[in-house]
Amino acid sequence: MLFDLKPKSRREEIFDREKEFEELEKSIERYPLTLLLGIRRVGKSSILKAYLNENPGILIDCRELYAESGHITRDDLIRELQSKGGIFQRIASKFRVKLNLKFLQIEPRDASLREIFRELNELGEKTGKFVIAFDEAQYLRFYGSRGGKELLALFAHAYDSLPNLRIILTGSEVGLLHDFLGIDDYESPLYGRVGGEIYVKPFDGETSRAFLRAGFNEAGVEVPEEKIEKAVSILDGIPGWLVLFGSKYLETHDFQRAMDSTLSIAKGLLLGELSELERRSRRYVGILKAISLGYNRWSLIRDYLELKKMKTPEPRLHELLKNLKKMGWIEEENGEYHLTDPLAKLALR
Template identity: 35%
Template sequence: MLFDIAPKERVEDLYDMRRELSSLEGFLSDPYVRMVVILGPRRTGKTSLLRVALNELGYPRLYVDARRVLGSREYFVREVKRGLEEMLSARRHRRLLLKALERVKGISVGGVRVELEARDFKATVVDVLESVDRELGGGFFILALDEAQELSAIRWLPKVLAYCYDTLRRVKVVVTGSEIRVLEDFLGEGDPESPLFGRPYAAVRTRRLSREEAIGFLEAGFMEVGMSIEEAVLREAVDRLDGVIGWLTYFGWHAWKCGDLRRGLEEAVLRGSMLSRSELERFLARREEARARYIAILKAASVRPLSWSQISRYLMAELGRRIAPNQLARYLSSLVRYGFLEKAEGKYYVSDPLLREA
């Protein structure tokens, strides 16, 4: 269903991403592509694209949702355990996984339950990947790290991925994330000291829908749930939600459940703005000393795209003091890296339409 707010699992529920899906499936099936990176702004369907491709291809995979890891080694162990149990529950690859895991020290399997010894977890992960690589008779094993930039605190992981890249011919690595953070913070692009530096990868990019595509998505979704539409409300929804398919889905779901387009739009904007604000608060909580400056920058860039010098002048007027150029550059870089701002043609703007409403 198009208005299902959970990540999509079936190709028929993935709206207007045929080109991206075809590219991703092609890369995952190409023996000469070792790593694939799915990049795009927030809520543009990266997770849905990944999960649909994995389901369509049917390769065995270990899927880790890095948003649940929270930068914690303990939580990373838990998520790997969850991914292995998900594989065991899928009967298609159960025999392969059982045979591979019986070779690995520190893992015990009972039914579809997996117990891991966390003491030397790096070695355990390597052993699992090596064992799977040996057992595969054909095809590939996919190690999928969703929102991989959230794993940057797991310092040894890039070294393991570099080892897989260089050594394990049937193990492919797929990562998703916001462009700058996943490329620089996780893959170490531009840093010769990074374990993954210089290793080629294939990239697939998600995008915002055009105005026509966004209206088409809403029309198709409301037709699917049997709900009549009002063109004026759909146009307003696209104006306010800016072609971000995650927020458009949020609107469609709320309107469907309350039976009223206008109420659904206001509810989606209200709840979505609260969610965007909470994400910003988590970002600001670690930067309390500069909170007022970050908020002033976002306030300025939410009205219209602004150049570096225009933002500098705005901060001077708003805060009553000049911000040093190196400090302002650091603030802008952080906001872009975390997806709160985007930069195009030398100007910065708030990328999330509902953050502008918050």
């Protein structure tokens, strides 16, 4: 169902993303490395899971690995790869090939990531290709003691020498992921290695309305057009929020109760994300509050911070704004800054 709150895992469950699927398939055919990018809750993970449901590959949740301890170790990653044994068995059965992955049978401390990638490349030779996907890959910069450089070197090795292995990296903090990969940075192991990039954007107004209509029709529920219009005017085109509202409306059959519940849940999720952001610098949240209140030009943000006793030197303010753009919280147009998620205002009050 379109309004199922669980992440989608089949292509037919995903609304109006045919273009993104086509671009993803072409990129994986053409490039050893593909980036799937977009802001939070826009549907990247669902697209990726649906693709992997049809093609041989595994998915590593980097945010979950990071959340356990605040960093990612080599053994953490190897254990996660070893936990996919059931998926490897299903792939082998589907393609009627013999599974001979030695790394599944040894202790993490005795395994080598480079050797694991070589084994997956050999599996890809039998299945046509094999995909290893890293969801929210910007968290890989917390891998090891060198800011993930060892992994970048491994990716470069796979790019150059493992023709049957494909790597997909998703990221909602697009700028941070680009910085981490350093494809344009001469000192990065991935320097000069061109990959594909697919941007998953929020729905436009018409697509958002069509999505809600389709979800309600699927459930056999009639909803007046003015309520659909009002929902889109509040939630904009973020698929995650539209799904949540649709689900709550099917529970309550009452617009206001459904919207109140949606906004309450959204606020809770966003408060958690803002709390994580504030641990990096309280000025990040100060800047977002300024923008949410309409102080959306550089000089206005500077003055707002000073008023709130967070006076910030000009170079530092430029850096903070640049980082917020890289993390996907804000965008800039004609010198004005805007929140990428309209519901972030709720958590910034």
